Structure formats: C-alpha cells, structure tokens
Amino acid sequence: MTAPAPTRRSGRWIERWDPEDVAFWKATGERTARRNLWFSVLSEHIGFSVWTLWSVLVLFMGPEYGLTPADKFLLTSVVTLVGAVVRVPYTFAVAVFGGRNWTVLSAGLLLVPTIAAFLVMEPGTSFTTFLLVGLLAGIGGGNFASSMTNINAFFPLREKGWALGLNAGGGNIGVPVIQLVALWVIGAGGGPRVLLGIYIPLIVVAAVCAALFMDNLASVRTDTGAAVDAAKDAHTWIMALLYVGTFGSFIGYSFAFGQVLTNQFGRTPLQAAYLTFIGPLLGSLVRPVGGRLADRFGGARITLWNYVGMAVATAVLIAAGLRGSLPPFVAVFVVLFMLSGLGNGSTYKMIPGIFQAKALARGLEGEAAVAHGRRLSGAAMGLIGAVGALGGVGINLAFRQSFLAYGSGTGAFVAFLAFYGVCFAVTWAVYVRRPARRVTATAAPEGKKRLSHAEV
Structure with missing residues (x-):
C-alpha cells in the first residue's frame, strides 16, 4: 500500500503531516523534512553569526575607541540579553506566520543590525550608540527558537535528538565561522566594515533560499494555551535551569573567551582570534553527537555525566588561571566548550521526551499522545531557549564583575563551578534517581511500554 503524500495548498503550505506514520515518513515525509532542515540550518547559522557579531567587533575596538574591558563585557551582555528575550515571541511566530514564512522574514530582519553596525563602526562613536546598535544585533538570537520549534514539528520523536541537534549545531557553528572570517579580515589588514560587508549579501542568500525551498505546516497553528500550559509545568523551568548550564555556557563563553584572553593573558586581538574560534567550532560540531547519544542512552543520563x-x-x-598558564587554560577551555555542546544536544532531546512521557502517563495513546507532546514541547522550547540564553548574560556579567574586583576571570569560574554542581544535583534528583513508577503511575493499556524520565 502506497503511503499518502503530504497534502498541500497554495503558498507552500502542507496540510497533512504525520511523521510518526512510518510508511508516510519513508515514502515522502523524510525527504521533505530534511530539505526544510538544511535551509533552516542556513538561516539559523547566519542568525547566530549576527548575534555573536559583537564578540568579534570588540576585538577590533582598540584604545582609540575609548572603551574599557568592563564596557566591552557590558556591551556583549546586552546583546546576549536581547537575543534571549526575543526567543519567546520568535517561538510563537512560527504558529502565527508559518515556519517557512517566518524564516524568510526573520532572516531579512538581520539586515537591520548588520547595516546599522556598518554605519557606526568607527572611533568617536559614543558608547551609548554602540549599546543601541548592539541591542539590534540581539534579534539574531531569536532565529534559534523559531527554527527549533519549526523543525521539532517536522520530525518523529525517534529522530528528534539527531534532527534538533543537527539544526542547533549548524546554527551554533555560526559563532566560530564569523570568528574565522574575522581572523581572515584582521590578518589581511581589513577593518570591521569589511567583515560586515561580507555578511550583508549572505543574509540575502539565506532569506531567498528559505523562500524558495522551505514549507509551512498547517498543523502548527496559533495556540496561546500551549504557552500557558508549558509555563505552568514545573519541568519547563527545571529544563530551563539545565539549559542555562549548557547553552548559557556555550553562548556566554563564545562572547567572553576572546576578552578573557586579551585582558587576563595579554593576547593581542589577532592572537586571540587565532584561538577563540576553536572552542565554539568543536562545541557546535559535537551538539548533534549529544543528541544522538541521548537518542540511544537517554538524555538524562548523558546530561548528568556531562555536568560532571x-x-x-x-x-x-x-x-x-591562578598559575597564569595559557596553554592548559586554552586546551581545557576548548574541552569545556565541547562538553557544553554535548549537553546542548542531550538537554534539548529531553524536552519532547518529557512531555511525551507525561502524555502517556495521562493515559493518552497514539496520535493523541504525540500531538499533546508536540504541542507542549514546542511551546516549552521557546521558554527554555530564552532562559538558557540568559545564562550567557550571567556569564558575561560575572566576568565583568570578576575583572573589576580581581583583575581576572577566576572569581567568575568559581561561581560557574558551583552552578554546575547544582545542575548535576537537579538532573540526578529529578530525572535519574526517580524510579520509573513515579512517572508511569498510570498502567499502560495492553502492556504498552511507557517512557521513564531516565529514558527521555
């Protein structure tokens, strides 16, 4: 029997979409989902590059700009803050406009902060102006939330860890890519406007590709109740805390690494640029690995040991840092980036699994359970992604305070160590220690298997 193809209407809308139907998935669904995934990755990749643009631009800003190290940490903090806040409306924009339509619009919006930075990037510009333009760059952080919500709807639960990890990892890699491009620009004697001029046409390419090759899913509709329900669920906020520890670390360190090297170890901007891209690059590449490991062994278990x-x-x-030894500092910082990437993949895999488990525990079955889990997990991802990105704000503010108080980042790292201990304890107590019967209190009809929290 031939599986039915996706039912379409005009405007690149797909009316019928059932990825949990194995026949449908193998016949037509997988090909469509993967095409949307690749162009989602492209748009999100450019969004991450624009969001982390100022982590690179501050390296160009020498003494002639009149900014102190504390000023630069504050600047990168506000950029991170805006990127975190806009993730909430970006999540629900997919349901309002459609995944393909919103990807086109959100990609086009990246022209605003990029062109604005191109216009003001010169000595003599006031710090207030830099802050305002930096605020605009924060919208690049929102692309992640809408992209993840959109791709979450395209893939079946059995492949979400891999798909979400690949989507996020391809976006995350926008951080080291813009740092590598900056390294090339600095090495060639170019200025910050050369870097910005490279990205303006790339933004246009991402928007055009989304318009030509992506689709909208009619099944992902506006549902304000989902946001309310997700916000009321304790697991949304528990996972947000864990995501602060993984993604908050990744994005916070991405913004701060170069400044730590220049301020604590006396590296020049060019010397720092040779090192800063390595950690975000490897952390981005291993994020899909974290998702794949979570698919196989359970996200909770991978997340637990990742925090160790x-x-x-x-x-x-x-x-x-206390010994002032640069080689081991850089090497271990790169390892920390990789662990944050693995944790990003495993924690995001946990989200749909948790809500699917809760749906099964309520006695829902089949498509009803899948729809319930997809509805709440999609809404929760926006909230979790937003709170997780706030961790990057905390990291930059912690470094700012540490350098003001002690002249180094050591005080900040002590605080981060304590926080990772808290995240380990929460993961163990809520998702690993708890017996399966606490999650699967409702007997499974017809002996069907229920998910335990340790398996999510």
Whole structure:
C-alpha cells in the first residue's frame, strides 16, 4: 500500500503531516523534512553569526575607541540579553506566520543590525550608540527558537535528538565561522566594515533560499494555551535551569573567551582570534553527537555525566588561571566548550521526551499522545531557549564583575563551578534517581511500554 503524500495548498503550505506514520515518513515525509532542515540550518547559522557579531567587533575596538574591558563585557551582555528575550515571541511566530514564512522574514530582519553596525563602526562613536546598535544585533538570537520549534514539528520523536541537534549545531557553528572570517579580515589588514560587508549579501542568500525551498505546516497553528500550559509545568523551568548550564555556557563563553584572553593573558586581538574560534567550532560540531547519544542512552543520563565533566574542566581552568598558564587554560577551555555542546544536544532531546512521557502517563495513546507532546514541547522550547540564553548574560556579567574586583576571570569560574554542581544535583534528583513508577503511575493499556524520565 502506497503511503499518502503530504497534502498541500497554495503558498507552500502542507496540510497533512504525520511523521510518526512510518510508511508516510519513508515514502515522502523524510525527504521533505530534511530539505526544510538544511535551509533552516542556513538561516539559523547566519542568525547566530549576527548575534555573536559583537564578540568579534570588540576585538577590533582598540584604545582609540575609548572603551574599557568592563564596557566591552557590558556591551556583549546586552546583546546576549536581547537575543534571549526575543526567543519567546520568535517561538510563537512560527504558529502565527508559518515556519517557512517566518524564516524568510526573520532572516531579512538581520539586515537591520548588520547595516546599522556598518554605519557606526568607527572611533568617536559614543558608547551609548554602540549599546543601541548592539541591542539590534540581539534579534539574531531569536532565529534559534523559531527554527527549533519549526523543525521539532517536522520530525518523529525517534529522530528528534539527531534532527534538533543537527539544526542547533549548524546554527551554533555560526559563532566560530564569523570568528574565522574575522581572523581572515584582521590578518589581511581589513577593518570591521569589511567583515560586515561580507555578511550583508549572505543574509540575502539565506532569506531567498528559505523562500524558495522551505514549507509551512498547517498543523502548527496559533495556540496561546500551549504557552500557558508549558509555563505552568514545573519541568519547563527545571529544563530551563539545565539549559542555562549548557547553552548559557556555550553562548556566554563564545562572547567572553576572546576578552578573557586579551585582558587576563595579554593576547593581542589577532592572537586571540587565532584561538577563540576553536572552542565554539568543536562545541557546535559535537551538539548533534549529544543528541544522538541521548537518542540511544537517554538524555538524562548523558546530561548528568556531562555536568560532571563540565565541573572537572572548570576546576582545572581555575587552577590554570591562578598559575597564569595559557596553554592548559586554552586546551581545557576548548574541552569545556565541547562538553557544553554535548549537553546542548542531550538537554534539548529531553524536552519532547518529557512531555511525551507525561502524555502517556495521562493515559493518552497514539496520535493523541504525540500531538499533546508536540504541542507542549514546542511551546516549552521557546521558554527554555530564552532562559538558557540568559545564562550567557550571567556569564558575561560575572566576568565583568570578576575583572573589576580581581583583575581576572577566576572569581567568575568559581561561581560557574558551583552552578554546575547544582545542575548535576537537579538532573540526578529529578530525572535519574526517580524510579520509573513515579512517572508511569498510570498502567499502560495492553502492556504498552511507557517512557521513564531516565529514558527521555
């Protein structure tokens, strides 16, 4: 029997979409989902590059700009803050406009902060102006939330860890890519406007590709009740805390790494640029690995042991910083980036699994359980992504305070070590220690398997 193809209407809308139907998925669904995934990755990749633009631009801003290290940490903090806040409306924009339509619009909006930075990037510009233009760049952080919500709807639960990890990892890699481009520009004797001029046409390419090759899913409709229900669920906020520890670390360190090297170890901007891209690059590449491991062994277990690794790496960073030893500091910082990437993949895999498990525990079955889990997990992802990105704000503010108080980042790393310990304890207590019967209190009809929290 031939599986039915997706039912379409005008404007690149797909009316019928059922990825959990294996026949449908193999016949037509997988090909469509993967096409949308690749062009979603492209748009999100450019969004991340624009969001983290100022982590690179501050390296160009020498003494002639009149900014102190504290000013630069504050600047990158406000950019991170806006990127976190806009993730909430961006999440629900997919349901309002359609995934393809919103990807086109949100990609086009990236021209605003890029052109604005091109116009003001010169000595003599006031710090207030830089702050305002930096605020505009924050919209690049929102692309992640809408992209993840959109791709979450395209893939079946059995492949969400891989798909979401690949989507997010391809976006995250926009951080090291813009740092590599900046390294090339600095090495060639170019200025910040050269870097900005490279990205303006790339933004146009991303928007055009989304318009030509992506689709909208009619099944993803406006549902304000989902946001309310997700906000009321304790697991949304528990996962938000865990995502602060993983993604907050990744984006916060991405913004701060270069400044730590220049301010604590006396590296020049060019020397710092040779090192700063390595951590975000490897952290981005391993994010899909974290999702794949979570698909196989359970996101909770991978996340738990990942926090152990992050705590150990942070302790070594503290020791290296106190000794003023640059090689081990950089090497372990790169390891910490990779662990944050693995944790990003495993924590995001947990979200749809948790809400699917809750749907099964309520006695829902089949498509009803899938729809319930997809509805709440899609809404929760926006909230979790927004709170997680706020972790990047905290990291930059912690570094700012640490440099003001102690002249180094050691004080900040001590605080991060304590926080990773909290995240480990929460993961163990809520998702690993708890027996399966606490999650699967409702007997499974016909002996069907229920998910335990340790399996999500």
